[in-house]
Amino acid sequence: MTTWPLAIYFAAVLFIVVVMLGVSYVLGQRHRDPATASQYESGIVSQGSARSRVSVKFFLVAALFVVFDLEAIFLFLWAVTGRELGWPGYIETLIFAGVLLAAFIYLLRTGALDWYQTAFDKERS
Amino acid sequence: MNMQLARILPEVILTITGVIIMLAEPLLQKNSSRKPLGWFAVLGTLAALFASMWQLHLPDGTAYFGTVQTDAYSVFFHVLIAGIVLATLLVSLDSIDGSAESVGEFFALICFGAVGMMLMTSAVELLLVFIGLEISSISTYIMACFRRKSAKGPESAIKYFLLGSFATAFFLYGIALIFGATGTTAIAAIGRILTVGQTPLLAVVGLAMILIGIGFKVSAAPFQVWTPDVYEGAPSPVVGLMSTAPKAAAFAVLLRILYVAFPLLHYHWQPLVWWMAVLSMCVGNLGALRQQNVKRMLAYSSIANAGYLLAAFTALSQEGVAAASFYAVTYAAMNVGIFAVVSHAGGFGDRLTLVQDYRGLAYRSPLLGGAMAFFLISLIGIPFTGGFFGKFYVFAAALHSGMVWLTIIGLINSGIACYYYLRLLAAVYSKPVHTDLLDGIPRPTMPLLLALVLTVAATLILGIVPGQVLSLARAGANTLVPYVTTAMK
Numbered sequence: 001m002t003t004w005p006l007a008i009y010f011a012a013v014l015f016i017v018v019v020m021l022g023v024s025y026v027l028g029q030r031h032r033d034p035a036t037a038s039q040y041e042s043g044i045v046s047q048g049s050a051r052s053r054v055s056v057k058f059f060l061v062a063a064l065f066v067v068f069d070l071e072a073i074f075l076f077l078w079a080v081t082g083r084e085l086g087w088p089g090y091i092e093t094l095i096f097a098g099v100l101l102a103a104f105i106y107l108l109r110t111g112a113l114d115w116y117q118t119a120f121d122k123e124r125s
Numbered sequence: 126m127n128m129q130l131a132r133i134l135p136e137v138i139l140t141i142t143g144v145i146i147m148l149a150e151p152l153l154q155k156n157s158s159r160k161p162l163g164w165f166a167v168l169g170t171l172a173a174l175f176a177s178m179w180q181l182h183l184p185d186g187t188a189y190f191g192t193v194q195t196d197a198y199s200v201f202f203h204v205l206i207a208g209i210v211l212a213t214l215l216v217s218l219d220s221i222d223g224s225a226e227s228v229g230e231f232f233a234l235i236c237f238g239a240v241g242m243m244l245m246t247s248a249v250e251l252l253l254v255f256i257g258l259e260i261s262s263i264s265t266y267i268m269a270c271f272r273r274k275s276a277k278g279p280e281s282a283i284k285y286f287l288l289g290s291f292a293t294a295f296f297l298y299g300i301a302l303i304f305g306a307t308g309t310t311a312i313a314a315i316g317r318i319l320t321v322g323q324t325p326l327l328a329v330v331g332l333a334m335i336l337i338g339i340g341f342k343v344s345a346a347p348f349q350v351w352t353p354d355v356y357e358g359a360p361s362p363v364v365g366l367m368s369t370a371p372k373a374a375a376f377a378v379l380l381r382i383l384y385v386a387f388p389l390l391h392y393h394w395q396p397l398v399w400w401m402a403v404l405s406m407c408v409g410n411l412g413a414l415r416q417q418n419v420k421r422m423l424a425y426s427s428i429a430n431a432g433y434l435l436a437a438f439t440a441l442s443q444e445g446v447a448a449a450s451f452y453a454v455t456y457a458a459m460n461v462g463i464f465a466v467v468s469h470a471g472g473f474g475d476r477l478t479l480v481q482d483y484r485g486l487a488y489r490s491p492l493l494g495g496a497m498a499f500f501l502i503s504l505i506g507i508p509f510t511g512g513f514f515g516k517f518y519v520f521a522a523a524l525h526s527g528m529v530w531l532t533i534i535g536l537i538n539s540g541i542a543c544y545y546y547l548r549l550l551a552a553v554y555s556k557p558v559h560t561d562l563l564d565g566i567p568r569p570t571m572p573l574l575l576a577l578v579l580t581v582a583a584t585l586i587l588g589i590v591p592g593q594v595l596s597l598a599r600a601g602a603n604t605l606v607p608y609v610t611t612a613m614k
């Protein structure tokens with residue numbers, strides 16, 4: 001059993017990490033300015049707190065977008081081989097899209113995409 | 126019927142059931158009972174159970190480009206998983222309704238989780254195994270979070286999610302390394318390629334990664350740290366499910382991978398599994414000794430039981446595989462049963478948590494107390510219960526393969542385990558102290574009684590006439606063993 005390729009691989013990983021950190025440590029300049037310790041130090045003095053509150057709905061919509069966006073990739077895969085796959089492929093894609101549609105209806109009905117909560121919704125919940 | 130579809134029929138049935146429940150949930154009135162959805166899930170699971178049994182009549186073979194295989198082995202675990210899911214649904218029908226929001230989701234998630242676990246047991250392609258593992262894991266992460274009002278619920282879910290994702294990453298990396306070493310991810314093909322010439326180191330590292338990933342999922346030491354916290358915080362019916370069904374599926378996958386893909390590397394993995402078994406038994410049983418919380422105690426007990434099951438893996442024989450499968454069934458029967466009692470007595474939230482809270486349970490409700498005592502006796506491994514034969518077959522298989530030390534350590538551990546099981550048993554049958562706690566226990570409902578009857582009957586049958594289940598387990602083991610015997614030559 002040959003151990004050395006793996007050993008070389010790990011050694012190379014270690015080497016690159018050490019070199020990258022070490023070289024910048026040795027050659028890099030050192031400043032002690034008032035802004036050195038601040039986050040995102042890039043010449044502009046930062047303003048305000050980064051801890052402002054963002055509505056959780058943004059994250060929800062973003063997450064849902066990513067989910068459906070990724071599912072669309074599968075449709076692309078089917079589209080490029082659509083003719084070769086024929087009717088069975090078409091039916092399977094329909095099932096796939098149907099499951100996605102079910103998920104979408106579920107999201108709509110549970111109110112995951114309602115941006116404003118109306119008085120009617122509040123009463124219902 | 127389409128032959129390909131027939132090979133994944135139980136999964137298809139459960140998927141359709143889950144999707145229908147998911148669509149029906151938001152259409153129902155906000156405050157109406159979700160029990161009809163639960164009963165619908167029960168029906169779907171029953172259909173999947175019978176579909177799995179029907180699959181036994183199919184000739185063995187693969188479908189969908191050689192990714193799924195139905196054989197006696199996959200059917201055995203399909204039926205086991207369907208049975209566990211059925212009992213869990215019955216337990217949660219009453220305990221969850223009204224105590225959490227969007228209960229329909231819960232039933233749908235159980236169905237989806239079952240699909241993932243079933244896919245794992247019939248998959249013969251590592252990538253499909255991974256997809257099954259993810260489906261089942263993600264469902265259980267969400268189900269662990271269903272006690273949203275208690276701080277412990279989300280804590281448990283987050284811990285489970287982070288460590289679980291970490292474990293699946295290991296598993297996936299293992300698959301990638303094995304693919305790099307052999308050029309395939311089909312389990313049988315890996316076995317064929319590795320027989321020719323020398324074994325590449327990459328494959329060994331990949332196997333180790335897979336062992337780590339599955340070790341997390343089955344909570345085998347030294348990958349067990351998450352278990353007590355997660356089991357403490359998750360709702361009891363869910364713990365009953367996730368301490369049995371995903372573990373059974375993961376063990377089934379591990380057996381298939383070890384015996385079919387890596388029989389030749391057994392001199393690498395056998396010592397590793399040996400140590401995992403010994404560590405799990407010792408850590409589980411010693412850890413359980415000091416626990417005051419019932420669910421934490423049962424969590425440590427489940428670590429120990431994973432150890433007993435792994436002990437059967439090291440046997441490298443048909444007997445060992447059969448013993449492991451049989452043990453998975455007995456452990457599932459008694460553990461789902463004891464969590465049915467715990468979830469009814471303790472409710473969905475934090476009612477009876479400590480061992481001493483259970484004092485006098487048998488006086489307050491002879492039925493619940495008696496059932497709990499019976500399951501505890503089975504967990505100890507006293508004859509005429511399933512637990513006895515489970516342990517007996519495991520240690521017999523280990524002994525036949527010359528694992529004398531493993532057997533001795535295992536037997537010492539079963540002795541240690543008596544202490545904490547008996548402590549709970551003694552509490553159940555001693556004079557009540559906190560009558561107000563016990564008065565809060567509602568009358569057992571029909572679905573719960575059904576679940577208790579099912580689990581008690583299963584434990585009894587396994588303990589008195591284990592022959593039939595054992596012969597099914599042997600038939601399943603036979604599909605894996607040809608690979609082992611070629612390796613041992």
